[in-house]
Structure formats: C-alpha cells, structure tokens
Amino acid sequence: MKMDSWEKIVSVEKDLIQANEELADENKNYFKNRGIRAIEFLGNIGSGKTSLIAKIIEKVKDKYNIAVINGDIAGDPTDIERLGVSTIQINTGGECHLDAKYIRPFVEKLPSETNLCFIENVGNLICPFEFPLGCEHRVVVVGLTDGPFIIRKHPVTFRIATVAVINKLDLQEFLDNDPKKLVEDCKSINPKAAVVLTSAKTGKGIEELIKVLNL
Template sequence: MDIVRTVELKESIIKNNDADADKLRAELDEQGVYYVNVMSAPGSGKTTLLVALAKALKGRCKVGVMEADIDGDVDAYTVCEAGAEAIQLHTGGMCHLDADMSRQGFKEFATTSDIVFLENIGNLVCPAEFDTGAHLKVVLLALPEGDDKPLKYSLMFSVADAVVFTKTDTAKYFDFDVEKCKGYIRSLNPNAKVFAVSARSGEGVNEFADYLYGKYAEWKEGLK
C-alpha cells in the first residue's frame, strides 16, 4: 500500500480571499491543473463517488484528490487504493478551506494530475462562503438527506456549478421527490447542472464523468 502524505494546514492570514482565489486559479492555469471543489454534508458519499470517478476517467485524464478532514487519513487511503494520487489535508479544526489553504495543499502535493478534486470538509455552511480557487464547484446531496436541503442551505446550492444526487439506489426507502428538489435548485440557481448517481450500482457515474471531462477539455482548450 502506498504511503499517503498528511499536511497540517495553517490558518490563512490573507484578508482578501476572493482576490487570492483568482490568483490561485491563474497559477493552476499555468500549471495545467483543473481544480474541482466537491462539497456536501457529512456522509453524502463524496469519497465513494470520487473513487468511482477516478475509475471512470482512467485512460482519459490523470486524477488526483486532496482529502480535507479535521483529522484522520482513511479517505485519502481509500482514494489512493483506487489508483488516484491522493494527499491528506488536516484543517486544525477549521470547517472549511480557502484559497491559501488550497495553495498549501498543492505545494505539498506536487501532483502531475490533469484534474484535482478537493474533497472539502463535510459541511453545507462554511465551505459555501469561501472560494478555494477551484474552476468548478460541485455539491452532493444524498437522497436520505431529504429533498428540502436546498431550501435550508440556499447559499451552497446557489454557488454550485453542478448538483449531484447520490445514493440513488436507496430511492425506494426514502420519500425524496427528485423533481421537487430540482425545482428548488432551479429557483436558486437556474444554471446549475443536476445529475443523479449511485456509486454502488454505477448508475449515472459515466454521465457525470463525461460532464467533468467535458468541462476539463473546454477549460484546456480555452488556455490555448
């Protein structure tokens, strides 16, 4: 088993995070790295989906993952075992990452990946407020969480480029109205793309992987 590096992040002292996020995006453009911020509540299936995506994207592009947690490294090892580059980021109790903390992670990661996913801290509040420097923001919503989550955490769903319903294989056990939830999302964010996946059964994984690869290819073409 590969040894996963763990990085203890330092709290950012940069006051203008938005400007720093723009600067980081420009730095990543120069390095040819497409950065995707994956956010959700705890237990929504971020790690499981990232493992499935790493397998689905294999052969098309190289995938890396920065796993952010308050403590532990189990998720980073899970991703690493799936064949993706991974590094564990510890936030020292902070419930989000910002652009400078992302930069600290990239500096230690020294990745050669084409697409780097950030598995952000499991939280639907704080991560929505901080630009990490990512090119794309993805929010996961597991069916067991309920179809009214967008109404309770409106900022998170307002800033998302894509929303992914996860654990669709559990649909028969929960009263989750997909169309109603899509309506809530559209009322907050008409431009957000909505996907439905089950990493367990594989349903929808390739469709979402195609979307991500398309966004990566579009970004890469724009750099020319």
C-alpha cells in the same frame, strides 16, 4: 464611526471573504499555468463525495494524472489511494472549511505530472460556500438520505454550485424523499447549475457527471 462588536465581526468577515477571493483567483491562475484542472466537491459528511470522486476516477484514470486533496476536520486518509492516484489528506482540526490560502501549499506539492485534481472540502453545507478555492467547478453533493429540505435550507450554497449532484438514488424506494422535488428546488435557486442524479453505489449517473464536468 463607532462600531458595535457585531458590526466589527461583519466587517472582519467581509475582509476575509474578499482576501480569499483574491487568493482564489491566484490559485486559478496557478492551476492554469501548471495545466491542472481542479474540481471541488462539497456537501455534508456522508453524502457521497469521496465515493463519487472514486467512481469518476475509475472511469477517467487512463486519461489523466490524478491527485485528490481531501479535507476533513479529522479522520484517516480516504481509500482513494487504492485507485493508484496521489492523495493528500488535510485534517483541519476544527475549521469547518478549506480556504484558498490554506490549500495553496498542498497544491504546490502535487506531483509535477498532475493534470486533474479533485479537492473534497470539509463535510458540511454551510461554511465552505463563501470560500472559493479557485477550482473550475464547485460540485455540491446531497444524498437522498439528507431529507427533503436539504436544498431549500441551504440556498446560499446551491447558489454558488456549478453542478449539483443528488446522490444515493438507489435508496429511493426506502425513503420518503422525491428526487424530482430536489431537482425543482435546485433549479429554482440556481437555474444555471447542472443537476445530475447519481448512485455512487450502482454507478448510475456517473457518465453524465463526467460529461457535465467535461472530463
């Protein structure tokens, strides 16, 4: 069969996605065997992923030995180290998502006592969805500042979310963006995902998020 170049691209992409899924399953087993609970956060740059992870860490750090793997195209390590947890910064240099193979060597370097690992994916709502890493949760974060169409314009990403977080609730009075409508959008795309409303600034919803993640 003669394939035109578009079909070839689609075919290569399918292979990549399938290979990634197999490696994600391997990562899942690896986490399980090492007794590490792994939780991925994804969402646009600035939606509040790091801030939410920091807020969760503040509340559960006495219960777990925590590590954070933080993916960015470029940037400095996050200020999460101040919380006394192990942090690994991955700068992809251009790749718009992490994938299962890429993170594995970093995961293998986690301190032996680690039993909870947050992985923050590269900031955007498009590329990471097709590349699971093998984590038990995929937490998709949007900020109220992302506008009213942010969920319905990214259905593919919300379909793979196990938890959807609508953050920056403290800014509601300044914005023409009704969080209830965002919750409805999310429920209609993915009725199975838990939806949590938060403010990483005031701490609103963080306890609920911790409960939903069973931490």
